[in-house]
Amino acid sequence: MYRETIKIMDCTVRDGGLMNAWQFDDDFVKGIYTACVDAGIDYMEIGYKSSEHAYSREENGPWKFCDETDLRRIVGDNNTDLKLSAMADIGRIDEEDIPQASDSVIDMLRVACYTHQVDKGIALAEHVLDKGYETTLNIMAVSTTMERDLDEALNDIAKSRVKAVYIVDSFGSMYSEQIQSLCEKYRSILGDDVTLGFHGHNNQQLAYANTVEAVIRGVDMLDGSLLGMGRGAGNCPTELLLGFLKNPKYSLRPALQAIQDQMIPMQQKVDWGYHLPYMIVGMLNQHPRSAMACMDGDDRNNLTGFFDKVTDEAIID
Amino acid sequence: MYRETIKIMDCTVRDGGLMNAWQFDDDFVKGIYTACVDAGIDYMEIGYKSSEHAYSREENGPWKFCDETDLRRIVGDNNTDLKLSAMADIGRIDEEDIPQASDSVIDMLRVACYTHQVDKGIALAEHVLDKGYETTLNIMAVSTTMERDLDEALNDIAKSRVKAVYIVDSFGSMYSEQIQSLCEKYRSILGDDVTLGFHGHNNQQLAYANTVEAVIRGVDMLDGSLLGMGRGAGNCPTELLLGFLKNPKYSLRPALQAIQDQMIPMQQKVDWGYHLPYMIVGMLNQHPRSAMACMDGDDRNNLTGFFDKVTDEAIID
Numbered sequence: 130m131y132r133e134t135i136k137i138m139d140c141t142v143r144d145g146g147l148m149n150a151w152q153f154d155d156d157f158v159k160g161i162y163t164a165c166v167d168a169g170i171d172y173m174e175i176g177y178k179s180s181e182h183a184y185s186r187e188e189n190g191p192w193k194f195c196d197e198t199d200l201r202r203i204v205g206d207n208n209t210d211l212k213l214s215a216m217a218d219i220g221r222i223d224e225e226d227i228p229q230a231s232d233s234v235i236d237m238l239r240v241a242c243y244t245h246q247v248d249k250g251i252a253l254a255e256h257v258l259d260k261g262y263e264t265t266l267n268i269m270a271v272s273t274t275m276e277r278d279l280d281e282a283l284n285d286i287a288k289s290r291v292k293a294v295y296i297v298d299s300f301g302s303m304y305s306e307q308i309q310s311l312c313e314k315y316r317s318i319l320g321d322d323v324t325l326g327f328h329g330h331n332n333q334q335l336a337y338a339n340t341v342e343a344v345i346r347g348v349d350m351l352d353g354s355l356l357g358m359g360r361g362a363g364n365c366p367t368e369l370l371l372g373f374l375k376n377p378k379y380s381l382r383p384a385l386q387a388i389q390d391q392m393i394p395m396q397q398k399v400d401w402g403y404h405l406p407y408m409i410v411g412m413l414n415q416h417p418r419s420a421m422a423c424m425d426g427d428d429r430n431n432l433t434g435f436f437d438k439v440t441d442e443a444i445i446d
Numbered sequence: 447m448y449r450e451t452i453k454i455m456d457c458t459v460r461d462g463g464l465m466n467a468w469q470f471d472d473d474f475v476k477g478i479y480t481a482c483v484d485a486g487i488d489y490m491e492i493g494y495k496s497s498e499h500a501y502s503r504e505e506n507g508p509w510k511f512c513d514e515t516d517l518r519r520i521v522g523d524n525n526t527d528l529k530l531s532a533m534a535d536i537g538r539i540d541e542e543d544i545p546q547a548s549d550s551v552i553d554m555l556r557v558a559c560y561t562h563q564v565d566k567g568i569a570l571a572e573h574v575l576d577k578g579y580e581t582t583l584n585i586m587a588v589s590t591t592m593e594r595d596l597d598e599a600l601n602d603i604a605k606s607r608v609k610a611v612y613i614v615d616s617f618g619s620m621y622s623e624q625i626q627s628l629c630e631k632y633r634s635i636l637g638d639d640v641t642l643g644f645h646g647h648n649n650q651q652l653a654y655a656n657t658v659e660a661v662i663r664g665v666d667m668l669d670g671s672l673l674g675m676g677r678g679a680g681n682c683p684t685e686l687l688l689g690f691l692k693n694p695k696y697s698l699r700p701a702l703q704a705i706q707d708q709m710i711p712m713q714q715k716v717d718w719g720y721h722l723p724y725m726i727v728g729m730l731n732q733h734p735r736s737a738m739a740c741m742d743g744d745d746r747n748n749l750t751g752f753f754d755k756v757t758d759e760a761i762i763d
Contacts, residue, residue, distance in 0.1 A: 304690070305658060333686055334651050334654050334655070334683065334686065338654075338655030338656075339655075341622060345622075368725065369650055369651065373621070381729075382750055382753055385722065385749040389748065412686075430710050431706065432702040432706045433702050433706065437699075
């Protein structure tokens with residue numbers, strides 16, 4: 130699959146950090162950065178931009194905040210073709226925490242919001258544009274959103290200055306036919322001049338397959354992470370995207386280097402990936418919190434017990 | 447997805463045995479059998495039917511041969527709705543090794559062959575039919591077969607008495623568009639009265655996704671294995687099929703029971719699944735033997751070295 134407009138966004142540090150509270154050492158982050166530069170990846174999402182009022186420094190590593198001094202310790206002035214991104218969650222950041230883009234090595238600030246927060250999401254994304262950044266709006270958990278509410282949110286975005294919007298399979302519950310249907314909906318409401326993105330989760334081993342489906346349906350911004358490191362079951366593996374996309378700028382070998390040097394050792398310490406508790410909540414279209422609690426407990430292999438609990442709790446008439 | 451004609455074939459013991467020479471203890475095989483019965487699975491492939499001239503008993507466990515006495519020790523007379531299957535490879539079995547179906551608890555014998563062996567495959571499959579079994583013909587490695595050779599093989603099958611044919615992604619190299627194209631080809635040459643099947647491998651995390659694609663394209667016999675246990679990167683996880691297919695006869699919970707009791711302990715001993723050497727050969731559309739050797743060696747995490755070796759060796763002008 131070759132299309133010049135396709136871009137890869139590697140989220141290893143940002144989404145992977147949800148599994149270890151961003152307690153990565155500098156060598157790890159530098160290794161991922163170097164791999165992204167050498168592999169020809171378009172964007173690296175290096176963390177969250179968050180307010181220190183919202184999260185504590187004691188519990189969270191530097192990539193929850195993405196201070197300029199921390200960033201420059203890794204990337205210098207980033208005189209490369211790789212663009213750097215950080216994510217901002219609605220309500221977890223104040224406008225005054227965001228410097229002018231000209232004072233930052235960050236190129237893009239992505240705004241994540243739920244459908245019911247789309248007005249706040251648009252406002253923050255437009256604020257970010259005014260400060261000189263690229264931006265995207267990532268609408269989370271659309272698999273549990275009523276269709277008319279999603280339509281209304283997309284119509285609001287269509288009237289805004291936001292020109293890049295992500296389809297997010299937050300719960301890893303979708304398969305190809307849902308991706309196809311959402312791609313058609315987003316395109317028809319947002320129009321042809323908006324770039325679409327896709328961010329998948331791997332609860333049912335479909336993050337990569339759904340990303341390929343999204344590409345076929347006209348999506349151009351593709352999120353991945355090395356060895357799929359991300360919350361719970363993780364994300365689409367960036368190495369699979371590099372193997373799939375036909376564009377001479379991409380190179381798989383640097384990604385393999387980072388997987389052997391950084392990701393395989395990390396996998397010994399942090400246990401993301403396809404585990405049955407994540408599969409079960411994905412199949413049920415539920416938030417992964419119950420599965421994450423199960424995986425952190427002593428009873429993680431009691432799968433029937435977990436299944437009985439979540440299916441019983443799900444009954445609500 | 448509901449279609450009454452869809453059947454699940456669990457291959458945990460047969461394909462999983464490729465990773466441990468079928469050295470399963472009886473409790474393991476009984477656990478898988480019980481799970482298949484209780485989950486409402488349609489077929490369980492319990493091993494290979496092979497000649498003792500072709501393989502040694504010292505190196506291979508009983509499920510490489512599927513003697514009637516071994517089978518009955520696990521399933522008795524199998525007075526259940528679950529049908530039992532065994533696989534036969536061309537050239538690895540003699541006709542006299544196959545009892546009459548009325549003397550066996552085996553219901554189906556599947557014949558695996560390469561495109562260039564299709565005449566032998568058809569002959570063995572028709573012999574098996576004459577002995578009273580159900581049969582399928584599984585054409586391996588079609589991702590490295592020239593289109594006119596595949597067309598000729600399919601035309602030969604169309605003239606035979608074989609009424610079930612598998613699309614097999616032996617190298618785990620295909621994605622949805624290839625599945626779609628092969629489904630159309632098989633259907634157009636074989637006609638509407640032939641049942642199509644799909645057997646995937648998970649080198650690129652696409653075994654389940656490709657199976658779903660095959661279902662959408664009219665394929666009715668779906669191979670899976672519990673926790674995906676199978677050669678190299680493994681197969682489509684049966685538990686994902688049970689979650690996906692909408693048919694009240696299927697039940698996920700018994701599969702979870704076997705995963706916690708049999709498969710998770712097995713995973714501590716046998717290392718199938720998504721590992722980068724398998725991903726690399728899948729991406730390159732190569733047989734997994736080099737990746738399996740890499741995984742068995744001391745240098746399994748030297749991914750760049752493995753990548754350099756296989757891409758260098760692949761150059762042949």
